[in-house]
Amino acid sequence: MSIVFFGVFISTAFSKDRYPTQTQIQAQLDKITSDTAKISYLHNTAKQYQMELDTKEDKETISFMALKAMELSENTYSARYKYLALSLMQQSMITYQRYKKAQEYGLKILEFTKQVKDADLQAEMYNAVATGYFYSNDWKNYFFYQLKSLRLYESLGQEANVASAYSSLGKASYYTNEPKEGVIYIHKALTYYESVADNDKVADLCNDMGTLFMSQEGGTDSAEFYLNKSILYAKKGTSENLLTTPQFNLAGIYVGQKKYTQALELVESALKTAKNAENMNSFTLYSVGLSYVYTEMKKYKEAESVLQNALKDSQIEGTPYLKIQIYKALNELYTQTGDATHNVEILQKYIALRDSVFNEEKAEAVTQMKVEYDTEKKEQQIVVLEDRVHTRNWLIGISSLAGILALGLLWIYRRAFRLQKQLTQQQQQAFEQQEKTMKLEQQTLQAQKELAEQKSLTLQTEMESKQRELTAATMFIQQKNELLESLQQQIKEVSVSEVNQKQIHQISQTIRRNMNFDDDWDKIKIHFEGVHPDFFDKLSTTGLTDHELRHCAYIKMKFNPKEIASLLNIDVNSVRVSRYRIKKKLGLEAEQDLPDYIGSI
Template sequence: MMIGWILPSSSSAQELSQPLDSLLDEISSFSGNGHAKEALVQLDSIRKILLPAPDSEEDWKFKKAYGVVYMDQGDMDAAKSQMLPLYRANWKQMPQHIRGQMARAVNDLGLLYFRIGKMDSARAMHDHSLLMYQSVGDDKGISMNYGNIAVILSDIGRRDSAIYFCKKSLQIARENDNLESAGFALLNLGLYEIAEGTYAEAIRHLLESREYFKQMDRHDLIYRIDLRIAQFYLKIEDFEGARPYIMRGKEYADSVGIDAHLCRSYRNLGDYFEGIGDYEAALVAFDSVEVVARRMSHAKLVSIGVTSQAMVLRGMEQYRRSIDLYMKGIEEMGDLFPGMRVHAWTGIGKCQMALANYRAALNAAEEGERIARQAQIYESHRFDLIGLKVRAHRGMGQYKLAFDYLDQYQGIQDSTLTGADQREIARQEYEFQKIYEQRIYDLEREQSEVKHQHEMDRARITRNSIIGVTLLLFGALFFVYLSYERKKRDNRLLALRAEQLRYKHRQLEEAHEKEQALLNDYISEKDRRIAAITMTQMEFGNQLKKISDTIGKIQPATSKCGEAITQVQRMLKAGIKDENQWDSFVHQFDQVHPRFFDVLRNSYPGLTVNDQKICAYIKIGMDNKSIASVTDLTLNTVKSRIYRLKKKMGLEPDDSIREVVLSMN
């Protein structure tokens, strides 16, 4: 494959200066499609013809083009050597059209630093590029840099700031009808919302992003969206939902042969196979990630491939091989990617726990904590690190230290706890509660033995006293004295035991409160999942309705065709009005709030079925807008119904119906 222009055998700089920008753009595009070596040859040919003077306008253009091609070739050092002079140049004295090209080059330099894990340098490049774009009023470049800054902030765990910059990028892109920038902003926003657990908003933004890229006929970007949607389904463990998106992405990656696309596809395949328990296939997929990433000289993807293989081996209970691969991954990372290094040390700690090497597990947790604190990302990794310390101290029999760390779970925000994390906390507290219940049982048994011994002593003392009365008075007094002293000692012992029992009782009450808090978190998570499923079902119904409306506009050619169209519309309407959706919702709702409808009907017998539905949606935390989407009503209609519902329930205008419904247990 060759690009669509031919160099003349003898040309002057003046003859080529006019089309130089378009030629260099075409070469960069050619390089990005997997032909970096051929593009480099073409660049050298043009440079030999033009022989640009150092630091001239043409020299800056060539440096930018060389930097892009070297990046595509995987030669990061050469790319930096070409692009750094553009960053250091006094851009304020450059013409505006050159300033814009230099801004794009500095942006590409930021992408280079991001790929090799130097986040501080990447942020500095994008901030610099942003200033340059703002100086020339290039809204597309401004939006692009805001989006890149958002990606960097998300990678270092500052998700709130990432969402802020992502929304700024989206706002500017929409104001200027920039479909590409808007599509990327919506894509990143969807990914951040998945991480935050707002799945309904996330999938809406991902599909909206896909629609933008479809309008642009950008199959490469549609491929990226499909991969992200697949990752969303993998995150919620819907492996059948993820499979078609993964397979479409793999077919596209194979067809274009771009290494970056292949890496992403192999990574998703590995996650899919690991999720369905096919560990051997997962190992092959993650090994392919490592091989392709090394070919690209992409340090981060190499580390991901290696540590992902380690995670699979841990799932296969091959702990020593897993530890070796985790250590290999840490060596690949060097001083870069602190978040990934923390995950690797956590994985090593879990392997050491499985091998009963509790001291080694504790050392791994402490090393992970050191890296996290140094990189100021401790809070986002706090759960795994503390959990590992709890289990390690418990394994070494250091229960007091284990409980001290267990108490720290109270400071972890709900957003950092997945369902698996909550189940792990509950399991650990249950095990510790069993240990303490056993200790209390031992104390009670010891107290019972003391009481029994006390009763035996009293009987013996009484018998000896009777015998002593018949003997010497001195003997009787002596035995009475012994009885008094023994009783006083026993009373002190009983008082001590009672104080110990009160202390253990307080600990049990605290453990119960923790368990109750975990139960509330579990119910909240279930409510969010019910809401997400309900929104997805409603979206599916809307799509069926759109299809039905479209079919209804078709003019049948024959009567048979008309009958077929009518039959299809009936089937679609039956799917839209499927009452089983409500039954399915009630079934899942009752698993979380089993007596809610009984309490509601007994407390307010005048409520209709639709009133009960609105109360159920409020119970799982849906706002008015979400209720309107689910019930296919307008927002004003929902507000009116809620106002009438408050009257039926006898509530005052200032009373909150949400507080009343949420308080029903």
């Protein structure tokens, strides 16, 4: 069984309470009269949501709030409220894992830092900019702006925000493979939260500290110390949910030490808490972890029972991605135990479910691209509106000045007044005609621009869809055939008797029907190079391992981090770490984007 325990870095705080729905948010907006107050409400509501969401409903709610805020910001010239709307758009892009687009909104926020003199607001803006760089793995710029935010918080004497910034820097150090620096940052944050007796924060940060030590050679003892401390403070805190992550991490250490009884107690406790809180992501993770402990103890029936019970749980229904994780764990268990019959059954369910998930994710990506298009269109309309207001104010100013001069000369030159009045009327008519002409030209240009953008978006969507379907089919064939080959080998080793000969023959027929393509990576690689010639040749001198070359191939085929994690059978956090190491071997600067570089090969 290839699943292993790993350090869960950020504690999973979950609750039975759902996030506000779009209907509830709209009802609250209807009660608020001021546009700026509405933007503030939307911004504060969005803070309740995690940056990375799993359910389609929650993602759509964030997009709904972001578009509302952008629309409301049209009516204000305040840098503060325009920033709040942009930060909501940035959060929306992060929830859909469009990290490059999130970074672009961070750069727009950066422009507003020059327009405000409020150091508190500037610090918040720099923190938002740093967030965009964090999710796009641009660590150089992330640290630059996060430290700018930190220095401002320090100058303002805001100890709580200083501690929060140090905590964020510590987490980032984990992804840059600098755990020693991370320990220093987390320790500074811990000092503050211990001084104010915030047990929940101390529990959370002690778990982070334990995870950092787990990533260091020889850090097991320190990791165990901090994870036990995290559990101790979580029991003193306000929520038992903070217990689960350090319990799961500590269980991983105990498995390595063959302390299976202690490991079982910890994972079962975490599993129970996740179940009661209806947090199915954690429930699935801990179920797989529990099955791994049983597998290490050679208790295969108990391992299978845990996974099958999790699969039957009513709360798993409607969450195909979680079911896929359980199918994968069962597949690995059956492969290890040589149960070919059940493995074929699980494989067929896995194939059908993965196809349906892929189609749903593709539709979701198209929907989000439309949200981006609508948002950019709205921003362009704001610019056109501001230009029109500026032109109108200029015309009014000229007309007013002409009127004042005419009144001042009335008592001296009555004849001159008549001439001036006629001239003013002619100018006004000329200005009105000019304004009509300008409006018509702007409308024509805007319509042409929107048409061109729509055509470009349609072509881009079609190209990405074709490329995604090609690469998804290729990678899926590889995964399916490797597994089928393994099952075929297992069947050959099964002792055939008259009783089970018919059953073995049926299994073999099922495998042959599913093996429609070549079943090894070399042939898949040839197919890939037919689409992307010389790709691997250009990377052959970089010192990348076979595993890292496959990672690069998935990036070239435009898989997102979650899909790559599934294909490589690793955690999403490990994808970020792997990308950082690939960038080092390729000699890329921190600010260079790895997907852009791979896409140019």
